[in-house]
Amino acid sequence: MVLATCAGASAPAFAADGFTLKDKPKIAMLYYGPKNDGGWTQAFDEARVKIEKELGQKIQFVENVPEDASAIKPAAEKFIQRGANIVIGTAFGYSDSFKELAAKYPQVAFLNGSGTTNAANLQAFYGRTYESHYLCGMAAGAASKTGKLGFVAANPFGVVNWTVNAFALGAQKVNPAATVNVIYTGTWHDPVKERAAAMALIDQGAEVIGQHVDSPTPQIVAQERGKYGTGHHRDLRQFAPKATLCSSVWTWEKYLAPEIKKIAAGNWKPAPYGAFIPMSQGGTDIAGFGPAVPADKVKVIQAEREAIMKGKQVYAGPLSDRDGKERVPAGGVLSDADLWKMDWYVKGVITQK
Structure with a gap:
């Protein structure tokens, strides 16, 4: 369940003075799915517990709020009526509703994970997942003997394509001949389709299965078939301890706790295009490594992780796509706008539906 802020959108007009709460912070969260989904929502719930400890206060939350205005608005307004003045969402599909809520409740601060809308009291946020998937790709390349890798992906959107490409670049850092065969399921969470895709990739020779889908199914299939995998959202060794080499994991507490403190301090100024968080600031990190x-x-x-923490760019030039077209010149770095709209693949990536 991931889409994110579009850096190419026009910036909202913000006042010169920042946003300031009228009372002490009281936080509420709206979860897209169940808190124990094993992936996207559970990562937020685990972050909530850590944030509560750091801030010394309880955070209200509600589970299973679908991406529908008729569900989002009442859930948020119930918390606001109870005194919540910081409301955190967890879904791309909350974007329009949060924009409307921010306008209706200018005294409330809104944050939305994977959102696309921003305002004077609303900030969307998402992590640079390509950084951690690049490192997991290195682990995949190191564990593979043939260099044949597979990847189960949700949709061919920019935020998915950049994880696929980064995974391939990481694998090729270790094994220049590595290839990545990708199957898109067309949905963020469908264990049946994910199982079919993982099985097909292994049947085609993949030794390691990467993923950008919500469930741990690709890792489970890899373990069942005696292969390896790399996880997404959380440390998927929980589900496939023998197979999972490395996981890209969300570390939302490292971003949200400081951001909430900024809001509480007053004069908070949301980023006009939303927060696009690198590993060094708490977007994602890696968990692992498996013995393979x-x-x-x-x-x-x-x-490499330390280098990225210090500012190394995954998409630095010279870099061409699989058709030989230059995408980043020598000495250059792919812009955020180009990252969001990434519709091309690096050499060695093989795509299929």
Whole structure:
């Protein structure tokens, strides 16, 4: 369940002075799915517990709020009527409703994970998942003997394509001949389609299965078939301890706790295009490594992680797509706008429905 802020959108007009709460912060969260879904929503719920500890206060929440205005608005307004003045959403589909709520309740601060709308009291946020998937790709390349990798993806959107490409670039950092065969399921969460895709990729020779879908099914299939995988959202060793080499994990508490403190301090100024969070500021990180990743390669991956934390760019030039077209010149870095609209693939990526 992931889509995110569009850096190409026009910036909203913000007042010179920032947003300030009228009372002490009282926080509420709207969850897209159940808190124990094993993926996207559970990552937010686990972050909530850590934020509560850091801030020293309880956070109200409600589960299973679908991406429908008729459900989103009443859920948010119920919390606001109870005194909540910071409301956190967790879904792309909340974007329009949160924009309307922000206008209706100018005294309330709104944050929305994977949203697309922003205002003087509303900030969308999302993580640079390509950074952690690049590192997981390195683990996949290190564990594979043939260099044949697979990837189960949801939809061919920019935020998914950048994880696919980064996974391939990471694998090729370790094994220049590595290839990544991708199957799109057409949905964020469908264990049946995810199982079919993972099985097909393994039947085609994939030794490691990466993923950008919500359930741990690809990792479970990899373990059942005696193969390996890399996870998304959370540490998927919980579901497939023998198969999972590395996981891209959300670390929302590292972003949300400081952001809530900024709101509480007053004069908060949301980013006009939303917050696009790097690993160094709490977007994602990695969890692992499985024993199939050689110890010397683990050191290489950890060194790359440190380099990214210090500002190394995954999409730095020179970089061409699989058709030979230059996408990033030598000395350049792919812009955020180009990241959001990424509709191309690097060399070695093979796509199919």
